[in-house]
Amino acid sequence: MTSAERDEVRELLKRTAVALKQDGVPFALCGGYAAWARGAPEPEHDADFLVPEADAERAAKALADAGLEVADPAEDWLLKVVGEHTFVDVLWRTCGHPVEGDLLDRAEELPVLSVIMPVLGATDIVVTKLMALDEHYCDFARLLPVARALREQVDWPRVRRDVATNDFAVVFLQLLDRLGVAPAQE
Structure with a gap:
């Protein structure tokens, strides 16, 4: 741009x-x-x-x-x-x-x-971005800076509940856990 x-x-x-x-x-x-x-x-x-x-x-x-x-x-x-x-x-x-x-x-x-x-709200931003992930759009590189910047404002347990039906979102959350951005056990 x-x-x-x-x-x-x-x-x-x-x-x-x-x-x-x-x-x-x-x-x-x-x-x-x-x-x-x-x-x-x-x-x-x-x-x-x-x-x-x-x-x-x-x-x-x-x-x-x-x-x-x-x-x-x-x-x-x-x-x-x-x-x-x-x-x-x-x-x-x-x-x-x-x-x-x-x-x-x-x-x-x-x-x-x-x-x-x-x-x-930050939690709703992350949920809507993660729920948009699918086999046609799965760009973790655009989501990672957002998740890192908002991590302290996000209710991660709620995000996990709200996106549990989206496999792409679940995998992204596993990546965030491994990177220490949003540990699964908070």
């Missing part, structure tokens, strides 16, 4: 959060930028937000009313706020499951690029 693209993602992230806040749409920053807000390395791709499925149309309208370009991709679980070279995803399903109010309720208000916004 170039410096200009990074600046554009950051600007879209701020404008998206402000538009959702101003319209009262429940949301939380998630993914790589949520991890970054909590101390992980800055991601090299788009930013992501979660909204409840029931508020997806309202979110799209709030973003369009704020002057943002909103694209409706083929996937039926997200929309995109489009910039010149980058975008921000607004998702109402994550890992095949609808975004529920309790997930958003656990988010914490944090300053991100000078905008106070709800940011997914």
